[in-house]
Amino acid sequence: MMQWRVLLQKEWRDHVRSLKVLWIPLVFVLYGVMQPVMLYYMEDIMKAVGNMPEGFDMGITDVTSVEVMASTVGQFHLIVSLIIVLSFMGIISKERKNRTAALLYVRPISFSSYYFSKWSGATIVALVSTIIGLLASYYYTVILYNEVDAWRIAALIGTYSLWVLFVVTVTVTASALFPTGVAGTLAILLTYFVQLIDSIIGQFWTVSPWKLGTYAVTWLGSKPDSSDFWLSVVVTVIAIIVLMFVGVFGARKNMENIKI
Amino acid sequence: MSQLLQVSALQKNYGQHEVIKNISFELTQGTATALIGPNGAGKTTILSMLAGLLKPTNGQIQFDGIVGDPRAAIGFLPQYPQFNSWLTASEFLIMAARLSGLTAQTAKEESEKMLQFVGLKDAANKKIGTFSGGMKQRLGLAQAIIHKPKLLLLDEPVSALDPAGRLDMMNLMKSLQQEMTILYSTHILNDAEQMTDQLLFLKAGKLVEQGSLQDVKAKYEHRQIVVEFKVVEEAAQFVVKSTLSAEQQGNIVILQTDDMQQVIRELAKETFTIRKVEQQSASLEEIFMKVAKL
Numbered sequence: 001m002m003q004w005r006v007l008l009q010k011e012w013r014d015h016v017r018s019l020k021v022l023w024i025p026l027v028f029v030l031y032g033v034m035q036p037v038m039l040y041y042m043e044d045i046m047k048a049v050g051n052m053p054e055g056f057d058m059g060i061t062d063v064t065s066v067e068v069m070a071s072t073v074g075q076f077h078l079i080v081s082l083i084i085v086l087s088f089m090g091i092i093s094k095e096r097k098n099r100t101a102a103l104l105y106v107r108p109i110s111f112s113s114y115y116f117s118k119w120s121g122a123t124i125v126a127l128v129s130t131i132i133g134l135l136a137s138y139y140y141t142v143i144l145y146n147e148v149d150a151w152r153i154a155a156l157i158g159t160y161s162l163w164v165l166f167v168v169t170v171t172v173t174a175s176a177l178f179p180t181g182v183a184g185t186l187a188i189l190l191t192y193f194v195q196l197i198d199s200i201i202g203q204f205w206t207v208s209p210w211k212l213g214t215y216a217v218t219w220l221g222s223k224p225d226s227s228d229f230w231l232s233v234v235v236t237v238i239a240i241i242v243l244m245f246v247g248v249f250g251a252r253k254n255m256e257n258i259k260i
Numbered sequence: 261m262s263q264l265l266q267v268s269a270l271q272k273n274y275g276q277h278e279v280i281k282n283i284s285f286e287l288t289q290g291t292a293t294a295l296i297g298p299n300g301a302g303k304t305t306i307l308s309m310l311a312g313l314l315k316p317t318n319g320q321i322q323f324d325g326i327v328g329d330p331r332a333a334i335g336f337l338p339q340y341p342q343f344n345s346w347l348t349a350s351e352f353l354i355m356a357a358r359l360s361g362l363t364a365q366t367a368k369e370e371s372e373k374m375l376q377f378v379g380l381k382d383a384a385n386k387k388i389g390t391f392s393g394g395m396k397q398r399l400g401l402a403q404a405i406i407h408k409p410k411l412l413l414l415d416e417p418v419s420a421l422d423p424a425g426r427l428d429m430m431n432l433m434k435s436l437q438q439e440m441t442i443l444y445s446t447h448i449l450n451d452a453e454q455m456t457d458q459l460l461f462l463k464a465g466k467l468v469e470q471g472s473l474q475d476v477k478a479k480y481e482h483r484q485i486v487v488e489f490k491v492v493e494e495a496a497q498f499v500v501k502s503t504l505s506a507e508q509q510g511n512i513v514i515l516q517t518d519d520m521q522q523v524i525r526e527l528a529k530e531t532f533t534i535r536k537v538e539q540q541s542a543s544l545e546e547i548f549m550k551v552a553k554l
Binding site: 002003006007009010013014017018098099100102103104105106107108109255256258 | 311312313314315328329331332334336338340341342343344346347351355356358359360361400403
């Protein structure tokens with residue numbers, strides 16, 4: 001525990017001093033706010049730009065806040081995994097490459113405290129950014145449109161947070177296993193592309209971590225199918241735990257690859 | 261004195277390539293050992309295995325009197341220590357100390373002492389990213405000794421430094437010799453000669469020579485006595501008269517003998533003006549060249 005705390009403090013200083021704690025939440029908030037604001041002012045924007053045929057009705061003035069929120073999460077979903085992967089794909093591999101890891105590995109540290117310090121640091125930044133981003137979007141949706149049940153938003157954020165945890169774990173573990181470039185590519189494939197595939201041919205199955213984004217949105221309307229949803233949660237949690245074990249193993253195995 | 265470390269039949273392969281071939285040696289507590297050899301001989305590989313960064317393919321590394329994780333009792337300074345550049349020197353040292361098991365309070369106190377010891381007190385709160393090579397090397401030494409290890413491993417601690425930095429570093433190392441066993445690699449032999457109880461000569465992954473500095477030197481002794489005269493004529497005269505095999509180089513005469521008594525007796529027969537008579541011993545430099553050719 002003590003090692004984990006000391007290493008996490010180092011991670012935190014890195015995230016603070018590299019301004020990750022600033023720009024990641026900022027991007028997430030921007031993305032969260034953009035959709036409700038854009039939709040709200042779309043008509044004005046179109047009028048200002050001109051070239052609208054006489055009597056053309058966009059049909060966007062009467063969208064409900066639930067629809068706005070849903071499309072926001074859709075937008076949000078497109079960049080969240082991308083930004084998390086790009087920000088943290090070198091979190092372990094970079095330390096091997098630039099050899100700073102050597103001075104840590106010669107000390108009696110356990111690789112699990114090493115891996116979990118990395119994971120915790122990335123998770124704090126990613127989760128807090130996600131929550132702030134979604135809350136900002138919720139806030140603008142409420143003031144520009146109408147009220148959404150708070151519990152629905154809480155359920156949405158909770159479900160979405162699990163997806164973010166999954167993305168962070170995939171990224172950190174890939175970084176423990178492979179060099180930065182390979183780790184980044186693999187993590188993007190496993191989050192972004194599989195999710196695309198899932199959205200194209202995913203109607204054939206109902207349980208997978210890549211469905212969490214969709215399930216998060218369904219909290220706004222009906223509610224996700226209970227058993228499918230909870231099974232997906234369980235599968236995701238199991239996947240995260242397995243990935244953590246693999247990550248600790250990978251970090252230990254790659255120790256020999258540090259050139260000193 | 262008791263033994264600290266015993267290495268037996270150590271072997272490291274990378275695929276088919278044998279980098280370290282069957283090496284055995286011992287380190288006695290409180291001694292300084294120099295690991296000498298040309299580039300690529302495997303010095304860094306050996307130190308990395310002792311530090312626990314690499315796993316030996318074969319053989320044993322046995323620490324006597326160290327219970328638990330041996331890494332807690334080892335300090336290691338890599339040849340080019342790399343630090344997380346966003347940390348300050350003091351933050352880094354405190355982290356290093358805590359990871360080696362010191363409490364928060366002790367870590368703080370020790371890091372201050374260490375920064376003082378290596379002369380980085382004024383830079384304690386500067387980011388390591390702004391440090392010069394010499395400063396990084398000194399910080400590297402500080403992190404290697406902050407937890408008072410029993411065994412200190414230094415990989416080429418002085419080769420990257422300028423003469424002043426080298427002298428500093430050697431002095432720091434000498435002051436540590438009282439407290440810990442030191443094993444360091446170097447190819448600056450002058451420095452090795454100043455601070456060595458034991459020599460390990462490494463060549464192409466094999467230990468080609470080992471022993472105390474005196475023993476190794478005696479083995480490669482020249483058996484030469486050099487006499488320096490004030491004038492060339494006297495030197496020439498002496499060469500003619502001497503019963504020993506002598507060779508003249510200007511005002512210097514080199515005698516192939518180690519019998520100092522006889523040389524002095526012969527010199528005393530005449531009234532030469534002599535500047536210097538000395539028994540020339542082989543320098544490590546020469547031994548290195550001889551050993552490297554084996």
